[in-house]
Amino acid sequence: MVAKRQAEPDVWVIEETGADELLSLGTEAVAWLLTLQRATTVDERLGVLTDWLAAQAGVSALRFIDQAGQVRADAGPEMAACSWWRIAGAEAAGVFQIGDDGAVDVNKLSLVLGAVAPLLRGALAYECAVRRARRDPLTGLQNRTAMAEALAAEMDLVVRHEAPLTLLVIDVDHFKTINDCFGHRAGDAVLRQIGERLKAHSRTGDLLFRYAGDEFVVALRQTDEAGAEQAARRLRHLIERAVIQHEDHIIRVSVSVGAACAAAGDTAEALFERADQAMYRDKADATRIRLAAGPARAAEPPSYGIHGQ
Missing domain, CATH: 3.30.450 (Beta-Lactamase)
Structure with a gap:
């Protein structure tokens, strides 16, 4: 034996x-x-x-x-x-x-x-x-490699079953200033806290990624335009409510959020690009969360149908 x-x-x-x-x-x-x-x-x-x-x-x-x-x-x-x-x-x-x-x-x-x-x-x-x-060691979220694989699979479901899918891109405002003023360990603490908030307040089926640096991505399954706006507002509010303590410093952050809903003819790369560009527009005007429309038709500019107050 x-x-x-x-x-x-x-x-x-x-x-x-x-x-x-x-x-x-x-x-x-x-x-x-x-x-x-x-x-x-x-x-x-x-x-x-x-x-x-x-x-x-x-x-x-x-x-x-x-x-x-x-x-x-x-x-x-x-x-x-x-x-x-x-x-x-x-x-x-x-x-x-x-x-x-x-x-x-x-x-x-x-x-x-x-x-x-x-x-x-x-x-x-x-x-x-x-x-x-496939994991980011700092936040515990899935990384960019995992995101590419997961979004390819999700886009296949969009094509075959017309399953609604929304992508949120979340970027920390003035992150370089946080690193410069408080040090890189403080920046790490901010990123960890954002990762924890996303994990704690996302739905079971949502996919969470740290894309790069101070940029996060959330893939919302079975979520249309109305749900996208609501989710973007909720996650921004939860992150900006966080009080992050690092050594003797109290740090609060704001984030910019862009959203795009998958549409017929989309690729994962195109969907991400639209959400990313919507995030940059939001960064220029932080009073609004913008939702990118589907792929623009030839000779037709894209439209952005959801505007916050």
Whole structure:
């Protein structure tokens, strides 16, 4: 057996299974391991594992919870009784909750989990690296790379299903002055606070990005022109209400907001450009939030149909 109990009741620590140990389960186990290796994502590998454990080790229910506390697999009926299995190592990849109705072959289960442990750890590490590559480390929002990918997918939905989509571009006014007067750490504090406010007050389906420097982008799904104006006003108000303390200084900021609604014939780049230009017009006149119209027809200037007070 390649697992041992911890001090806590019903917790097993999974050690990695050697090739000879896995061969003791027969050629079917080797074939299963090859299938598992061909799977690349965490979810694919957990699916293969769940199917094999049900067939070969008598496991009727399985749940896997990753290191972030997210349930990544949940198969089988409710567990009246269960045991917990943790992959060995300082950086735990997560824990398995295994339904235990008395029919589980603990030796087989231990060997199989030991075989999947390094593969699952590798897939989780890759997934984490990809997430980090798409996150802005200062604010925790998605970055410019993630934005390009996400907007391409959203524009596909606009084209295929005519799903309403609005883009807000938010820019901090006089950000260079904040850095010059209070220092770059104060500027960082301002950006973090804006990121926190956007996360706290956006809808579940909204997509949030730090585009560059002091510029943020919010993609509002299922949002038309009326909803765009309301969202732009609300987010500007929430950001400008923030009282940001840095060392002995109290900093308050204002922001400029531009908005554009996706229309037929749009691309993600064109939609962003219109929202960005609307933001610059708003920066010139901070009493108004302007909504850019759809792409202008040939020889026809664009119009801006929503004006604030």
